[in-house]
Amino acid sequence: MVIEKICCLGAGYVGGPTCSVIALKCPNIQVTVCDKSVERINQWNSDKLPIYEPGLDDVVRQCRGRNLFFSTDIAKSIQEADLIFISVNTPTKTFGNGKGRAADLKYVESAARMIADLATSNKIVVEKSTVPVKAAEIIMKILRANTKPGVEYQILSNPEFLAEGTAIVDLVEAERVLIGGEDTVDGQKAIKELCWVYEHWIPAKNILTTNTWSSELSKLAANAFLAQRISSINSLSAVCEATGADVSEVARAVGRDSRIGPKFLEASIGFGGSCFQKDILNLIYLCECLNLPEVAAYWQQVLNLNDYQKARFTRKVIESLFNTVSDKKIAILGFSFKKNTGDTRESPAIHVSTTLLDEGAKLHIYDPKVEPDQIFYELTSPYVTSEPEKVKSNVEIHDTAYSAVTGAHAIVLCTEWDEFKMLDFKKIYEVMMKPAYIFDGRKILNHEALQNIGFHVQTIGKRLSRAGSIRAQGSQTMP
Ligand code: NAI
Structure with a gap:
């Protein structure tokens, strides 16, 4: 598979800047950043972006409408994409078991369920949100339990190391990109596909690959x-x-x-x-x-x-x-x-x-x-x-x-x-x-x-x- 279209679920501090830089560095890839919040997407499509980050306005101005899009049409974006980043929030749980400490994975789970419901072709699903170890298993279970004929998934972990305030420099000059995947032929193939995206601007020696956990x-x-x-x-x-x-x-x-x-x-x-x-x-x-x-x-x-x-x-x-x-x-x-x-x-x-x-x-x-x-x-x-x-x-x-x-x-x-x-x-x-x-x-x-x-x-x-x-x-x- 050659990745032509990327969709990102979650247009926040990570999804927005990360996908803007991918669009900047990969003019041959169409990148659509989606959010369930209409207000957030409207802001991304306006002159006043929802987050302040030095250099971000410039990148968005260059790419928006060319190969970078902000949209609330999650269904269309998921269906068209070859690769989907899950970049939703993972706040600390405020209730129940693990209250005040455990990560609340409800947004990750709902993103996985959306993909399972809507996908009609093979997808590489990339967990970009910060999650506890073994969270990719949840995504895997949801996707593979709901697989439709002709639709296959590979799940990768690709945590984001950018820091707010320096996000654009951190992304453009990343000291390392980390990609974890399954130790199977298909898993390794998916890792290579995501490496290819980053290799548009990151030297191969800075891309580390590991197992998912x-x-x-x-x-x-x-x-x-x-x-x-x-x-x-x-x-x-x-x-x-x-x-x-x-x-x-x-x-x-x-x-x-x-x-x-x-x-x-x-x-x-x-x-x-x-x-x-x-x-x-x-x-x-x-x-x-x-x-x-x-x-x-x-x-x-x-x-x-x-x-x-x-x-x-x-x-x-x-x-x-x-x-x-x-x-x-x-x-x-x-x-x-x-x-x-x-x-x-x-x-x-x-x-x-x-x-x-x-x-x-x-x-x-x-x-x-x-x-x-x-x-x-x-x-x-x-x-x-x-x-x-x-x-x-x-x-x-x-x-x-x-x-x-x-x-x-x-x-x-x-x-x-x-x-x-x-x-x-x-x-x-x-x-x-x-x-x-x-x-x-x-x-x-x-x-x-x-x-x-x-x-x-x-x-x-x-x-x-x-x-x-x-x-x-x-x-x-x-x-
Ligand atoms: P954020 O809260 O700014 O953005 C998350 C966005 O996801 C929100 O706009 C929300 O409406 C949207 N969302 C939630 N569920 C959705 C769904 N099912 N479909 C579409 N959109 C959905 O969060 P932020 O700061 O971007 O963080 C995202 C993840 O990245 C978290 O796991 C965080 O730990 C991690 N991270 C954050 C960094 C940071 O500096 N903020 C740095 C590195 C990782």
């Missing part, structure tokens, strides 16, 4: 290792604050060891995003189901440390502001879970904001790419508050950082957007209440310059002289 587990393992690095350096940031060591210096020294390497050693208020927490919970649940409680406990600690870090930072804000933020105006700079994305899923800013709101603060929030509705959605969700109306009355969203900080007692920087480094802090100091506090949760500002202006500054993993908090003045002990 190794491929599924490698995705969970990669995210667990990455999150573990963040939790490791964050754990040391607490030691630095307690001793006078500087976590940036420690990270630089440790990262010089080529066995360790310098990347992903940036201490912060903790990791967020839709994947790390979800995928590690998924791994933990898998370990428990496999009766491996020690392994489960090991990975659970990576998540515990992340919760500790978010709570520790917020506690520091409150303690520094004389142990009360009630009715104080606090500016939150940045709400997305990291820079260069508008995605707020599991953003540490949610934890920080919610805790400050619980303590009676008035929040003034600014983020360059997150829509106001999205911020209200996160802060009024039943998971974080039972009083959504009260939250709404205590939160104001701003369209510039300067308007958010006017009259504020403190600035809490939650996301490392580059534009925050360029702010005129002299001007900001003038319009803030005094003493004026800045809590730099991402270690991106020039702390000395801020102190020279007159700010009281606190950050992660470093004790600043003249921090000016009651804690720094010795009336409280470090946690």
